[in-house]
Amino acid sequence: MKNKKLILAAFVLSIGILLGGQEEITIRIREGMPMIPVALPDFQVTGMVQPNDEINRMIYETLWKDLEFSRVFKLVPREHYAYISRFNPNAINFKDWASIQANILISGQLEMAADERIIFSFKIYEVNSTRFIFGRNYGGKKDLARMIAHKAADEMMKHFGEKPLFTSKIVYVSETGNDRDIYIMDYDGFRPTRITFSNALDMLPSWSANNEKILYTSYRNLTPELFMFDMYTGKTELLSSGGSNYAADWSPVADQIVFTSSKSGNAEIYRKDMKTGKEKQLTFNPAIDTSPCWSPSGREIAFTSQRNGTPQIYVMDSEGSNIRRITMEGSYHDSASWSPDGMRLAFVSRIENRFDIYIFNLKSNEISKLTENAGRNENPSWSPDGRHLVFSSNRSGRYQLYLVDYDGRNVRRITSGGENKMPKWQRLPR
Amino acid sequence: MKKFLFVLLTLSLILMFTACGKKAVKVAPTQEPVEKVEEPVTQVEKPMLSEEEIFQQKTIEDLNKDQIMKKINFDFDKYDVREDMKPILQANADWMLKFPTVNVLVEGHCDERGTIEYNIALGEKRAEAAKNYLASLGVKAANIKIVSYGKSKPLVNGVDEATYFENRRAEFVITKK
Numbered sequence: 001m002k003n004k005k006l007i008l009a010a011f012v013l014s015i016g017i018l019l020g021g022q023e024e025i026t027i028r029i030r031e032g033m034p035m036i037p038v039a040l041p042d043f044q045v046t047g048m049v050q051p052n053d054e055i056n057r058m059i060y061e062t063l064w065k066d067l068e069f070s071r072v073f074k075l076v077p078r079e080h081y082a083y084i085s086r087f088n089p090n091a092i093n094f095k096d097w098a099s100i101q102a103n104i105l106i107s108g109q110l111e112m113a114a115d116e117r118i119i120f121s122f123k124i125y126e127v128n129s130t131r132f133i134f135g136r137n138y139g140g141k142k143d144l145a146r147m148i149a150h151k152a153a154d155e156m157m158k159h160f161g162e163k164p165l166f167t168s169k170i171v172y173v174s175e176t177g178n179d180r181d182i183y184i185m186d187y188d189g190f191r192p193t194r195i196t197f198s199n200a201l202d203m204l205p206s207w208s209a210n211n212e213k214i215l216y217t218s219y220r221n222l223t224p225e226l227f228m229f230d231m232y233t234g235k236t237e238l239l240s241s242g243g244s245n246y247a248a249d250w251s252p253v254a255d256q257i258v259f260t261s262s263k264s265g266n267a268e269i270y271r272k273d274m275k276t277g278k279e280k281q282l283t284f285n286p287a288i289d290t291s292p293c294w295s296p297s298g299r300e301i302a303f304t305s306q307r308n309g310t311p312q313i314y315v316m317d318s319e320g321s322n323i324r325r326i327t328m329e330g331s332y333h334d335s336a337s338w339s340p341d342g343m344r345l346a347f348v349s350r351i352e353n354r355f356d357i358y359i360f361n362l363k364s365n366e367i368s369k370l371t372e373n374a375g376r377n378e379n380p381s382w383s384p385d386g387r388h389l390v391f392s393s394n395r396s397g398r399y400q401l402y403l404v405d406y407d408g409r410n411v412r413r414i415t416s417g418g419e420n421k422m423p424k425w426q427r428l429p430r
Numbered sequence: 431m432k433k434f435l436f437v438l439l440t441l442s443l444i445l446m447f448t449a450c451g452k453k454a455v456k457v458a459p460t461q462e463p464v465e466k467v468e469e470p471v472t473q474v475e476k477p478m479l480s481e482e483e484i485f486q487q488k489t490i491e492d493l494n495k496d497q498i499m500k501k502i503n504f505d506f507d508k509y510d511v512r513e514d515m516k517p518i519l520q521a522n523a524d525w526m527l528k529f530p531t532v533n534v535l536v537e538g539h540c541d542e543r544g545t546i547e548y549n550i551a552l553g554e555k556r557a558e559a560a561k562n563y564l565a566s567l568g569v570k571a572a573n574i575k576i577v578s579y580g581k582s583k584p585l586v587n588g589v590d591e592a593t594y595f596e597n598r599r600a601e602f603v604i605t606k607k
Contacts, residue, residue: 180582201579201582203546203582204546204547219577219579222535222577223577224550224577224578243554244550244551244554244577244578246547246550247547260547260550260551262551262554265558267550267551267554267555288548288551288552288555290547290548290550290551291545291547291548304547304548306548306551310507311548332507332544334545334547334548335545335546335547348545350543350544350545353543355545376542378545378546379545379546421546422546
């Protein structure tokens with residue numbers, strides 16, 4: 001009898017361990033899901049385009065790099081294609097592709113008309129079941145080739161249950177000579193477009209929730225005022241002035257912004273309703289309160305406060321109450337950025353005159369370091385899918401923009417020339 | 431032994447000199463003598479201007495260029511006025527009290543060892559501290575405006591403490607006289 005009880009206890013215990021283990025495994029799968037092996041043979045070309053044409057290579061390489069960057073797909077090395085028969089889109093030998101461990105096969109076709117408009121078509125096959133999964137056709141002007149490739153990569157993401165990423169843009173500040181203006185560009189650093197043309201300092205830009213407007217601070221009237229630029233109408237509107245007005249962040253769920261203003265005489269955090277124009281002061285403290293950032297739910301706001309002597313990260317609810325301190329160690333933290341899943345805060349810490357980016361897990365209270373002793377690293381901002389971040393760093397001399405994965409892997413520089421900083425990645429439109 | 435060394439040294443020196451001398455003779459170029467051009471300097475006595483005359487004659491730009499109002503520096507991460515900077519502020523206040531029509535803009539600046547957002551607030555605190563100190567010495571607060579540039583406009587470039595000290599500053603720009 002006693003034995004039986006013991007066995008039962010052991011059984012219960014082992015189930016407990018199993019369940020516990022299982023839970024841990026599911027978390028691990030979320031973070032490090034095995035990547036899907038994809039083969040991307042050369043495109044078939046028709047019409048006015050040759051296989052070696054720049055346009056063909058551009059679409060191919062952009063699509064390749066997007067999928068490689070995704071952390072969702074893994075590309076079968078091109079060297080392996082040499083061991084199997086040449087890809088024929090009309091008679092696909094799936095066994096060949098299975099033999100080089102491809103799970104997904106992309107069959108692409110590029111056509112160029114006499115007026116230089118291009119049509120890119122692609123079909124996705126599952127190799128093992130030899131099934132056609134889905135296909136898309138994109139047509140457009142020749143100079144939109146990169147955009148077409150990004151759209152195709154996003155379609156892949158969506159089809160595999162992931163969030164689109166590759167058509168997203170980054171807004172940032174670029175400085176060449178004495179000019180410092182706001183620019184937007186593709187996530188991979190291509191196609192930069194200047195959007196402000198003032199002779200004064202323009203800085204700290206951010207996106208509206210629908211990505212149609214840019215909030216930024218400009219010194220064009222001598223003091224730092226908050227402006228809003230509408231990309232569709234081209235109109236610029238003054239949002240807040242008096243004292244310094246900066247670090248605006250648009251709510252992911254409502255037409256509300258939070259920003260820092262010293263219009264009352266001290267740096268405090270304000271919330272502004274963009275429909276009624278009504279403002280509400282959220283912090284009341286003689287210390288510096290700045291750098292507000294909405295949680296994805298819109299219920300909380302992370303911010304920086306010096307109320308206990310040194311700048312630390314705090315979180316309050318969106319009405320300004322229930323303030324709690326997040327960073328407990330270190331003497332200098334700022335620029336909090338909330339991950340799209342709401343689970344993590346990325347921020348900058350200064351330790352012995354180095355700036356590095358850290359990620360704080362709000363569930364487990366664990367802190368991990370994202371950048372390692374390479375110059376000053378500032379202004380982290382999450383990708384819409386939460387797998388990557390963009391930040392600025394002076395590791396190579398002047399400030400440039402870099403991408404990094406959530407686990408610190410795949411650091412990649414995306415700007416060069418002049419100085420580029422203060423990046424903000426678009427969020428998924430609500 | 432010492433004597434021997436001394437003799438050796440003198441000998442070698444003599445050798446060196448004679449060797450050089452011989453070479454110099456061989457390659458000596460033929461050169462025209464240099465003609466000295468001179469012009470008498472006109473002595474102008476500049477009249478000494480009084481502080482009032484300087485103020486009246488100079489434009490706002492020139493007054494700012496001459497740094498009539500001196501800048502002050504701050505400690506790392508701090509915004510309270512340093513003891514050694516108080517005499518500078520006293521002199522600035524005295525000057526402003528002498529010319530009460532003057533309006534100034536106090537610019538607060540930071541060194542690069544801070545984040546962009548936090549430095550805007552810190553620079554503002556510095557400008558405000560300077561303004562409050564001037565006001566405490568009797569300058570009309572309405573004549574002083576402040577602005578913070580954070581770390582956007584460093585005075586000097588470099589990565590040492592002296593550079594950082596130079597950049598942690600409040601500047602006084604005359605905007606009206």
